[in-house]
Amino acid sequence: MTLKVYADNAATTRVSDEVLEAMYPYFSIHYGNPSSLYSLGREAKIAIEKAREQAAALIGAEPNEIIFNSGGSEADNTCIGVYARFVAPKKGKHVISTKIEHHAVLHTLDALKKDGFEVTLLDVDEYGLVSPEALKKAIRSDTSVVSVMFANNEIGTIEPIAELAKITREGGAVFHTDAVQAVGHVAIDVKEMGIDMLSLSAHKLYGPKGTGAMYIRRGLYCPPLIHGGGQENKRRAGTENLAGIVGLGKACEIAGAGLEKEKERVTALRNRLVEGVLKIPYTRLTGHPTQRLPGNASFCIEAIEGESLILMLDMFGIAASTGSACSTGSLDPSHVLMAIGLPHEIAHGSLRFTLGHYSTDEDVDYILEKLPQVVDRLRAMSPVWDDYIK
Amino acid sequence: MYSEKVMDHFANPRNMGEIPDADGVGVVGNMKCGDIMKIFLKIEDNIIVDIKFKTYGCGAAVATSSMATELVKGKSIEEALKLTNSVVVEALEGLPSAKIHCSVLAEEAIKSALIDYCKRQGIDPTPIVGCSGDCANCENHNRE
Known part of the structure; x- marks a missing residue:
């Protein structure tokens, strides 16, 4: 059938026609390496910076707070796994999340557990809502990261993110949200909502697979997961997925409009x-x-x-x-x-x-x-x- | 990924339905695991002259039920008892490893119906089937 x-x-x-159209030239015409000094490279670099502005605008971030990567799973692994390990010596080894997260989060947490972290997974009610009260009770002085998905992929429930982020900040921890299902579909303002880190993926909003981004609030340092060249302001190495990033930017622009x-x-x-x-x-x-x-x-x-x-x-x-x-x-x-x-x-x-x-x-x-x-x-x-x- | 044969038996299940005046009925599986098979037998002169099934479960559960009923229809009780899950799997041109338990369930469903038939006839099923039938609803159907 x-x-x-x-x-x-x-x-x-599906990738939208406009997104695909925007991507095409970056495969075979403007194919330069964004790190190259000559004009072909500079064109590519300019295209990436434009995409960064487009992605930032969709979620109320500043362009330099957007780091492109391979998608939601990589973003979750970085914002939770890498960040928690990085701050553990100073902050402690406790992380809070929920029972309804995507496996990209849950398995990142499993890996942390193997490294001696303590993980608290909050329950949800019959609708899939996380209770802010429960978070208040769970948060401790050694809690480094609280990660609650913006909206659930299976049942669609949207979590009270602003409230949860506020409690997290008051508790002295950093708030991450896997917003892969929500970005481009519901209004998100990271500043207004008090979100410190956010994961997003292009292929959930009519962009290409294999491209995504993370928002990391200015002033918050999260070391790279992928080591190598100095791309993405030394936050994520590897030659940029140029056409993919252009596609992501275009998809964000269309979604926002x-x-x-x-x-x-x-x-x-x-x-x-x-x-x-x-x-x-x-x-x-x-x-x-x-x-x-x-x-x-x-x-x-x-x-x-x-x-x-x-x-x-x-x-x-x-x-x-x-x-x-x-x-x-x-x-x-x-x-x-x-x-x-x-x-x-x-x-x-x-x-x-x-x-x-x-x-x-x-x-x-x-x-x-x-x-x-x-x-x-x-x-x-x-x-x-x-x-x-x- | 399912084979074409599995998809064919899922889309067009053979022998699906009930036999109201069945000579033997067997039910295996449970709701918690997510698959239940019910087999109805009509037996004349030691031959399975009619067989129907009803199945709650995934594509493989339906396909294995369908194939198992087809494989034993017209066979003698002794021949039907020789049906193993691997014969069902082979006839379906393979099953994903996570779905092998469905074929085990199909084998057990047929055995369970035959045990019921024996009991209704006042025959001890143990020497014929190899067990008393008390395991028909055992949780062991997930052995692979």
């Missing part, structure tokens, strides 16, 4: 999708009902299993996602679904649609036409469903 509806924008987004309008449009689509899906019996929304990413519509559908759902939706040309155990390759459903307190048997039926810039009313209509058929077919196959209809 050819793809009819792409509804997995949280996994990745249309943010509010786009948010409104995608939210309306999302709401209609949620409303329609919830008409299917024994279906529930996961994540916060209102405080959530515009495009995220995530559910649990009882008596069927998520991987089967995805495979059958794919047969109708619909690309979606699940956090069921069968998809995670273990016996447990996703850690996020467990953290919001769902029992295994409910979490196995998880289904996530994430809408975006290219989603249309017709897409929502098509999903709402096909999903009930898919659910009916899988339930007809399910021995568990017999107990529901009895």
Whole structure:
């Protein structure tokens, strides 16, 4: 089946035509090494600095607070892993995060634990919200970093970042947020929100894969993860991914210009999708009902299993996602679904649609036409469903 | 990645459904692990004349159920008991390693239904099946 509806924008987004257009010349015309002194190199350097301004503007940062890298995972590894190790001798070896973080954060924390760090993972409520009170209680004099994701990739819940950042600052620690899912989709102002470090990735906002950035507040020093040349103000070595960075900058510019309008449009689509899906019996929304990413519509559908759902939706040309155990390759459903307190048997039926810039009313209509058929077919196959209809 | 054969059996499952007056019914797996297979048998003169399944689970769970039922349909009880999970895996042109347990579950589901049949006939299943059937719902189906 050819793809009819792409509804997995949280996994990745298609590169927009304008972004691709902006990138092209930097492969074969302006291909210079930005560190070279001659004009071909200088052109490249200028392009990178323009992208830096574009990225900074989107999140309310200064250009020199933006460091380009390979994406969200590298940013998380640097801002949490490298920074915590760097300040440990002075500050201590305690780090706070949450149970619903991306694995780029959770596995970075695991690595810290192996090096003798103590890690506190905060619980979340049934909607996936982190409690500021809980953070207040957890923070200690030896806490160096608090890392809370801006918005969750699976259930879309947006965390009370400004409040959490304020508590962190009062507690004398540094606040990092993995904002990979949020940047370009909801308004972010790092200064206003009191964010010290932030991770972002180009491919979640219609830019290319393999390019991202971290915001590190001026005055805060974080050593490089990648050692080598003096690129990125000696904060991240390696010849710059020139075309990728240009693409990231362009994507940020486009996202910033249309943010509010786009948010409104995608939210309306999302709401209609949620409303329609919830008409299917024994279906529930996961994540916060209102405080959530515009495009995220995530559910649990009882008596069927998520991987089967995805495979059958794919047969109708619909690309979606699940956090069921069968998809995670273990016996447990996703850690996020467990953290919001769902029992295994409910979490196995998880289904996530994430809408975006290219989603249309017709897409929502098509999903709402096909999903009930898919659910009916899988339930007809399910021995568990017999107990529901009895 | 699933083989084309797995996808075919998932998209067009063979023998899916129920047999209301089944001679033997077996259920294995549990909700917590995320897969449950239920097998219905119709047996005449020691031959499996009809078999149906209902499965809750992933693509591999559905495909292994479908393939396992196809492999034993028309076979004698003794032949059906020879069905192993690796035969199911082979017939499906392979399964990802994380999904091998689905094929084990399919093997156990068939055995469980045969045990039920034996018990209904007043026959001790132990010498025939190799176990009393009390393990049919055991948690060991994840052995790989």
